Amino acid sequence: MDLRSGYWHIEVDEKDSEKTVFITPDGLCLRLVMLYEFRVMPSGLCNAPATFERMIDSVLGSLKWNMGLCYLDDIVVYAPTFEEHILRLQLVLRCIQKAGLSLNHKKCLFGSRKMKIFGHLVDANGIIQIQIKLKPPKNISELRIFLGLCSYYRRFIENFADKARSLHDLLKTEKQFNWDAAQEKAFEVLKTALISEPVLGHFDESADTHLHTDASGHGIGAVLLQIQKKPFYNVGVDLFGRFPVSKDGNRWKIVCTDYMTRHATTNAIPDGGAIETTNNKRDKCSVRNCAQIYNGLPFQTNGLTERFNKTLGDMLSMYTGVEQKDWDQVLPYVTFANNTAKPEAIGYTPFFLVHAREAETYIGAVLPYLPDEISDDYVGELVTRAEEARQLSRSRLLQSQAKDRRLYDQKHTPVLYQKDDLVWVFTPIRKVGISEKLLKRYFGPYKKLSEVTHEVEPVDPSPRSRKVKDIVHVIRMKPYLDPEEQHSILLGNTSRDRFPSRTRAETS
Numbered sequence: 039m040d041l042r043s044g045y046w047h048i049e050v051d052e053k054d055s056e057k058t059v060f061i062t063p064d065g066l067c068l069r070l071v072m073l074y075e076f077r078v079m080p081s082g083l084c085n086a087p088a089t090f091e092r093m094i095d096s097v098l099g100s101l102k103w104n105m106g107l108c109y110l111d112d113i114v115v116y117a118p119t120f121e122e123h124i125l126r127l128q129l130v131l132r133c134i135q136k137a138g139l140s141l142n143h144k145k146c147l148f149g150s151r152k153m154k155i156f157g158h159l160v161d162a163n164g165i166i167q168i169q170i171k172l173k174p175p176k177n178i179s180e181l182r183i184f185l186g187l188c189s190y191y192r193r194f195i196e197n198f199a200d201k202a203r204s205l206h207d208l209l210k211t212e213k214q215f216n217w218d219a220a221q222e223k224a225f226e227v228l229k230t231a232l233i234s235e236p237v238l239g240h241f242d243e244s245a246d247t248h249l250h251t252d253a254s255g256h257g258i259g260a261v262l263l264q265i266q267k268k269p270f271y272n273v274g275v276d277l278f279g280r281f282p283v284s285k286d287g288n289r290w291k292i293v294c295t296d297y298m299t300r301h302a303t304t305n306a307i308p309d310g311g312a313i314e315t316t317n318n319k320r321d322k323c324s325v326r327n328c329a330q331i332y333n334g335l336p337f338q339t340n341g342l343t344e345r346f347n348k349t350l351g352d353m354l355s356m357y358t359g360v361e362q363k364d365w366d367q368v369l370p371y372v373t374f375a376n377n378t379a380k381p382e383a384i385g386y387t388p389f390f391l392v393h394a395r396e397a398e399t400y401i402g403a404v405l406p407y408l409p410d411e412i413s414d415d416y417v418g419e420l421v422t423r424a425e426e427a428r429q430l431s432r433s434r435l436l437q438s439q440a441k442d443r444r445l446y447d448q449k450h451t452p453v454l455y456q457k458d459d460l461v462w463v464f465t466p467i468r469k470v471g472i473s474e475k476l477l478k479r480y481f482g483p484y485k486k487l488s489e490v491t492h493e494v495e496p497v498d499p500s501p502r503s504r505k506v507k508d509i510v511h512v513i514r515m516k517p518y519l520d521p522e523e524q525h526s527i528l529l530g531n532t533s534r535d536r537f538p539s540r541t542r543a544e545t546s
Contacts, residue, residue, distance in 0.1 A: 039132075040145035041111040045090055048079040049140055058083070072338070097137045098130065106130050112155065123149060157190070164239045172229050174222065177217050188228050190420060194455060195231040197252075202228060239264060253490075271299040274343035278350075282362040291369065298432055300381050302346055303371045305368035350377065353377035383438040384431035391428055451503045453517070459486045460518035463494060463510055483518040 050058060058076035065084050072515040079086055087110060096109045102108060106115045117123035127148065134141065147153060152161035159166045174183040185205060192198040204492055205218040205228075251260045274297065279290035288306035295302045353372040358365045375387045377399045389397045449507065455461060464482040469477065483496035489506065492515065495507045 039113045039115070039134075039147075040142045041113070041134075042140045042142040044111040045081055045086055046078040048090060048093055050076055050079055050323065097133050097139070098494050101126075101130060101133065109156070112154065114153070116531055120149065172223055172232065174217070178209065181215070182203060184225075184228075186208075191232055193261075195228065201231070210223065230272055274340045276340060276343040276347060278347045281365055284366045286361050286366055288366045291350075291366075293343055293347060295346050296392075297389070299388045299391035299433065300342070300384060301392045302350075302373055302376055304350070304369055306369055309407070312538070346376070368416075384434050386427050394427075455486050455492070455515060455517075456513070457486055457489045460484070460497065461486060461494065461515045462518050464514040464516075480516065 052500075055075040059073050060076075061073060080091065089110075090110055094110070094113070095102060096115075098106060098108060105117065106113060109113070113130065113134075115123070115126050117126050152159060154160075154168060156374055157168050159168055172184070172187075175184050185202065188195070188198070188202060195201065201224060204224045208215055208217075208221065241262075245264045248263045249260060249265050252258070274293075274295045276293050277290055278293055281291065283288055283289050284306065284499065286306070287308045290307050290309070292305050292307055293302060294304075348370060353375065354365050354368055357368045357372065374397070378399075380387050384391070387396065460483040462482040463484050464479055465481050466474075466479055467477060468474055483497045485497050487493045487495060490510055492512050493507055493509045494515075
């Protein structure tokens with residue numbers, strides 16, 4: 039509901055009217071200046087919005103937050119059913135009438151299942167940003183407007199600080215407005231994020247809530263995450279290959295695994311490029327409604343998918359032909375075998391947790407099982423049984439993860455690297471005709487450049503190459519010792535006391 043005449047519902051105290059004085063072109067006549075004063079509150083006063091908001095809050099009283107919301111002259115009334123909606127509308131309208139306020143009926147909407155408000159589309163499923171048309175900024179002023187718009191919708195944009203970094207750099211006083219490839223790329227990324235339609239779920243006070251935080255050398259972020267009532271939980275995505283070119287021209291396999299149900303979806307694709315991979319993630323693996331997707335590096339962050347890749351590779355090796363041209367034809371069958379096996383950690387087959395029934399096999403089709411009695415509410419019982427199984431499997435999974443975590447913590451010795459420390463960096467290489475197992479895997483020394491991130495640069499780069507800074511994962515680093523000193527230690531000629539002990543602390 040939209041209030042008519044907005045601020046004009048509030049009278050201005052007579053002694054304060056002079057503070058609202060203004061003139062008009064018609065007031066200039068014969069050297070006389072006609073001054074006008076507002077008797078009601080005009081727009082443009084610095085305290086006008088707060089004053090009006092206090093008035094609306096006092097009008098609605100205890101109804102606000104319980105059955106309605108208000109922002110300035112817009113009032114929203116919500117209810118779970120149409121009958122309840124009518125009752126709540128009567129209460130709110132009675133308050134508006136009692137206060138002597140009037141509504142602009144042309145801008146009011148009643149009994150709707152969705153509505154547009156403040157640049158968002160809101161319905162029972164969640165909140166969606168409304169698509170807008172955007173053009174690249176041509177100067178600092180337009181850039182500020184664009185970044186302000188992006189910041190308004192930043193909760194819809196994952197890793198917003200990283201994506202907008204190059205644009206924010208242009209706002210620094212010491213830099214000129216120079217729109218180049220980096221800024222154009224950032225603009226297109228943010229533009230794509232703004233015109234897409236991610237859905238934010240409504241907050242549920244009874245649901246488990248997790249605080250997810252992240253930080254880098256140039257940005258920090260946090261989000262409150264609730265798992266909506268969907269079959270999939272966290273999904274891992276990975277590209278596996280290259281394989282020999284199959285008869286259908288495929289060389290890669292894309293894998294999606296659900297971390298709660300252990301259900302896997304696979305698809306063979308001819309190209310491992312970004313566009314092909316992205317389309318398959320969306321269309322073949324059905325991960326659009328997932329709470330979180332893991333497809334980043336290092337591989338430890340996507341352990342379930344990496345482990346499934348190894349299992350799938352072993353299974354494919356048993357059934358593919360000698361020329362390995364039919365691996366993509368075998369792929370659906372070994373994936374089905376995985377989804378119909380019962381993992382010890384969850385106690386159910388992945389197929390059952392997703393589809394609420396066990397998979398039909400050939401023997402099951404030949405000799406079908408027919409129960410003596412069929413419930414009248416078969417579908418309802420099916421859904422209930424599936425949800426109970428998912429909750430039970432999730433509980434078992436959490437217990438299994440807690441056990442694995444305890445075993446890992448007992449053996450793990452964390453290391454904290456300080457700024458200017460020298461480290462080795464794991465960098466695997468391959469050379470034709472040389473055994474990969476006998477090649478050197480760690481290179482260095484590298485010097486750590488930051489207290490916050492693991493940014494390193496080579497201490498003694500090759501004369502042909504320049505110093506290149508790089509940010510590496512902590513698992514690729516290990517403390518550096520000079521090879522000659524290591525040799526002396528092995529011979530027993532050097533005491534380990536020469537080397538300072540390293541402080542133990544949890545790594546990020």
